[in-house]
Amino acid sequence: MxxxxxxxxxxxxxxxxxxxxxxxxxxxxxxxxxxxxxxxxxxxxxxxxxxxxxxxxxxxxxxxxxxxxxxxxxxxxxxxxxxxxxxxxxxxxxxxxxxxxxxxxxxxxxxxxxxxxxxxxxxxxxxxxxxxxxxxxASSMVERVSRELGRRIKKIAYGWSDKGVTKVARIILKRFANAGAWEDYWQKRMDIIGNVVIGVGNYKCSSQNLGQ
Incomplete structure (x- = not known):
């Protein structure tokens, strides 16, 4: 390591x-x-x-x-x-x-x-x-992240393989440690240009769409 x-x-x-x-x-x-x-x-x-x-x-x-x-x-x-x-x-x-x-x-x-x-x-x-x-x-932030990591893995990755759980854990830690970089990555990866309006019943909202 x-x-x-x-x-x-x-x-x-x-x-x-x-x-x-x-x-x-x-x-x-x-x-x-x-x-x-x-x-x-x-x-x-x-x-x-x-x-x-x-x-x-x-x-x-x-x-x-x-x-x-x-x-x-x-x-x-x-x-x-x-x-x-x-x-x-x-x-x-x-x-x-x-x-x-x-x-x-x-x-x-x-x-x-x-x-x-x-x-x-x-x-x-x-x-x-x-x-x-x-x-x-203080270790409060470390403890909070570890607690949240354990809670989420137990909830969404129960019964998964070690490899799958490791990937999920990395995603969770990335979102905790650097949320901005995580959002930027997906903005570029999905080529989002944000020009779609979706209507649901009486509601309308602007939504981001995929460029491809």
Whole structure:
């Protein structure tokens, strides 16, 4: 399997997943939503309660939210890029302090969890700084696409061969990932010129027709 330069693995920290895909992805991004939510469970293992974890989770959510400019990467000044990188490094240093706090207060599970999470905490920032490519900070989009893919395949491709299901899956993913390119392809493929009017009962509508 060969993925293009700048590919990023977005996951919620399943054991072994990042190691398995390390050679394929240029960066790893740990899902920020899962990092914040699962921190409570990590603290709970060592006796922490919601009152203990809530202030830390709120502060962590604010620290993780490093927003990237919306304009074209080439239009962003070098000073702004440098400021973003500096904020990332400052936040990583704050995470190290948080890990030290957990260790000092007996939250060993939380300390281990945050130490592992830090590795891919700002993959989306590093990817942008190196390649100029925007990527999500959470796995919600990936999960939604996977859920929709499974739902559609079960509905329309039940009992199909592996080859047929693979083709359908590629079509679905293409429509999710690049709907515009999918429409452009069929516009050209069908040679649509759009000059037919169809009447159905009392209704009339303009319809696209085939040039051939």
């Amino acid at each position: 060969k993925l293009p330069d700048g590919s990023i693995l977005i996951c919620d920290g399943e054991l072994g997943l990042s190691e398995a895909f390390a050679e394929y992805a240029s960066e790893q991004q740990r899902c920020h939503w899962h990092i914040n939510r699962d921190l409570y469970h990590a603290m709970y293992q060592d006796g922490g309660r919601k009152a203990d974890s809530k202030p830390i989770q709120d502060a962590l959510a604010g620290a993780l939210a490093i927003e990237l400019p919306q304009e074209d990467f080439q239009s962003v000044s070098e000073q702004e890029k440098s400021d973003i990188e500096a904020r990332m490094e400052k936040t990583e240093a704050a995470i190290d302090q948080l890990i030290g706090y957990f260790q000092g207060h007996g939250y060993e599970a939380a300390a281990t969890y945050m130490r592992r999470a830090k590795i891919g905490m700002f993959g989306y920032v590093r990817r942008w700084l190196k390649w100029g490519l925007i990527s999500p900070r």
